Amino acid sequence: MGLRSRHSSSVTTTSVQEPNNGNIFNIDTGKKTLGNKYDWLIFMGPAMILVAVFFIAPVIIVFIISFTNMSSLTGFSNWSWIAFENWIKIFTHPQSGQHVKVTIIYVFFTLIFFNVGLALLLAILTTHIPKAAGFAFRALWLVPRITPVVVYIMMWKYLMADSPYGIFNEIFFKPLGFETSEIIAAHPYIAIILVNGFIGASFGMIIFTSAIESISKDIMNSSLVDGANIFQRIKYIIIPQIKWPLMFVTTFQTLSLITSFEQIMILTDGSYGTEVWSLWAYHKGLNNYFGQFQWGFGMALAGILVIISIGFCIAYLKFFKFSDMIQEPKIETL
């Protein structure tokens, strides 16, 4: 192995001057680049343009507008700069605390119980039953993600509605002698966590399933031969083998939960104290009953989310030692 890699490195440090002329090795230069120096620009170009236009530009716009009093009253022409007024308003606003609280509860419990926890459970269980059955369950769990969100929410409204319509009440609570209730109104936090969790679980499930299936059959089978039980197998074989996908899903889902509001908007529209921060920003900046849009304030609320999210990312990068995971490109370093 050592011999092999030493040999390969001596090959790759040579460079090709004329790609079309074939095997011309220039041993003296020791350059590490293969092919054209600007090849990466061609490959990265489209992605960079899209990122610049639809990520970077909008974020710049958000921060610029957050320093103005732009609203439906001022229109797009009569606004003025108001420095940090919107940002100060966030910290003095009486409702801020409530929005922070519901956002934290919603993100934490949805992530732990569903987007990572249940996702991992589903992936492990469906890979330990006959293939066809595993397929059927995974297909079932993808339904929430692919169902049009309005129909999905309507389904949950019916599931959680009061008698005589609601399915939970009619099938479980009433026959068992419990009080029936409008579940969304009675337990709004549980409602939004369930609704989002049942969508979120499928993302991790798919990623984890692929990863578990990719674990070498030899390793899996040898654990069986050695007499490992399922919990030992999960702890010592499956979890270490899917470390990277686990990190990927946790990181990705935390960040997307913080910013998601589509389902909550259609389910409760923020009533019963379920107006998470991102929905609050949306209501202020783009959509509310009164048609009074406070673009400046809404953008500041969104700006807070951007800052928090970037902070999260940096913490993740440090915590998971991401820079170690980002390997050097194989073709040029080996």
Place this chain on the structure above:
Amino acid sequence: MTEKSGIRSFPWGKIIPFIILLIFSIPLILGIYWIIISTFSVSTRGLVPVDSAGNPGGLTLANWSFLADPVVWKLTLNTFILASTQTLGVLLVSSMAGYALARINFKGRKSFLGSTMVLQAFPATTLLIATYFVLRFISGIPLIKVFGYDTLGGVILVSIATQLPLGIWLMKGFFDAIPWDLERAALIDGCSRWRTFRQILLPQIRPGVAALSVFSFITGWSSFLIPYSFLTNQDTAVISTYINRLMQDTAPVNYSLVAAVGLFQLLPVIFFFIFTQKYLLAIFSGGMKGGS
């Protein structure tokens, strides 16, 4: 042989997973069952179809009469164009970027890789309000105004952009897993990066491409917020926004009709998923064997 020792090691192994899966799946099973039942019912109580007086019965096909409406087929075509075009876009752009990030050493590679993760964190609110300004700006430029506000092209571009962080991450991961021997030989023999990418690497990550296609198509087909925000014209509306309009327009909302349109939108995706699911699961096991 190993199968048998497996059964001995886990005496509960075949039954318990089923029971746990079933318990967790109850809300989904009931909900899906209800959607199907209600599309053929005047109304429902719990899971029981009822007629307008509230008595059991009331089965009807009236909810499906929307299929005779040509507008629905126009919307279906729009939805298909949106989903398939943005899928192609996501595949092309993210596989190219994923290749560069996995294989080429260039300045800013690490920071771009790190920032694809940060990009995903941008709040949808941020993107929606500000992207509205961006699309308005594009609308004012003669040659590319087909990608501006209130156009399918604009919605497709925004959809591609929002899926890029995921696509690039996945593609980069697939490229990382490919042994580099083949490609190294090709590059040293003077094959261009583009040809290496297209003829040697892309065939190697077919399962990854299939997986991303499924993700992307499903996302595009059922997307709501982006078309809802940036398409006001009825001619370019998609099924999701149509359903939303149904729920808002009709005075007492006919949920049975909404469920029927929803099921209509859902069925092709389920068939699509059934036929591509094996690609998803072959992601890691299949594609890598060839090269090593």
